[in-house]
Amino acid sequence: MSTPPYPPVTDAELDVLREQLGRPARGVVGIAARCVCGNPTVVATLPRLDDGSPFPTFYYLTHPAATAAMSTLEADHVMREFTDELAEDDLERDAYVRAHEAYLHDRAQYGEPEEIAGVSAGGMPTRVKCLHALAGHALAAGPGVNPIGDRALERSTWSPEQCVCVSPGAAA
Template sequence: MTTPPFAPVLDSEIRVVSSQLGREARGIVGIAARCVCGNPTVVATAPRLPQGTPFPTFYYLTHPAATAEMSRLEAGQVMVEFTELLENDEAVRQQYERAHEAFLADRAQFGDVPEVAGISSGGMPTRVKCLHALAGHALAAGPGVNPIGDLALERSAWSPQRCECQDPGAALKDDAA
């Protein structure tokens, strides 16, 4: 059920992600999910950044339209609803705990960082804290792994099946030769 390893990250992909983030991308070990045009949507980030900072959020949502939509959902208090679901639905709670374990197993393939041991992201396994992280995990792992991430994507007006990139295919242009 684990997602890694990833293909080597191309310089052009790093440039696209840096553009998406509006800052230099750091610690990327793989592209975990892509837009239908090929651009990165979710990156996998090393559990320790190059300058030494621990970084628990292994799956990091970078696609601007996706991140904007997760922000919209968060502002609309969807996390409160999802937290109540988690508290009241044993099956969802158990699946969310399994998602947490899968996340930790994926990240562990890239190093042991004691400062973040047992910590995943997005509030897993007991709460809903960040839809960006949970949607990123759901996109990387595929449907059925992270139930809260799946719900966030279902509620979203953004779709991984529809390109909303400003420069479709940019990740593929420079390194195609």
């Protein structure tokens, strides 16, 4: 768990990210969460990319096993289940609104493009749209900040406590 501002990303970290994503990472301002082996799991990205595009997804999940686990949950329609539960649970809904506000606060430290003002990620604060973004936020912010991200991580087959990396920098 780490909070902004982040130390500058290294060339070695960018190499690992390139391998994880299958393309160069864009707008990375730091590593927001790491695998137990030290590889990046979540990056923090600029809210405006070098090409001028606004980019609301500040916490971007990069770890291949984590992204696959979130994709599996999405395919199993967990997003609909979580959205329905938000509608029924005032405490969880209030916590989700606070997660949205925390996300915006973290991103604002790197700029606030007008085009994405008030827009966080993952459907916050009213619905569940992208478990990848919500899990990335939960991993970066730590347990208890994003209730839906926490629940997605709990339901997934991937664990941040166990390394399954196959990229450079992974523990042997």
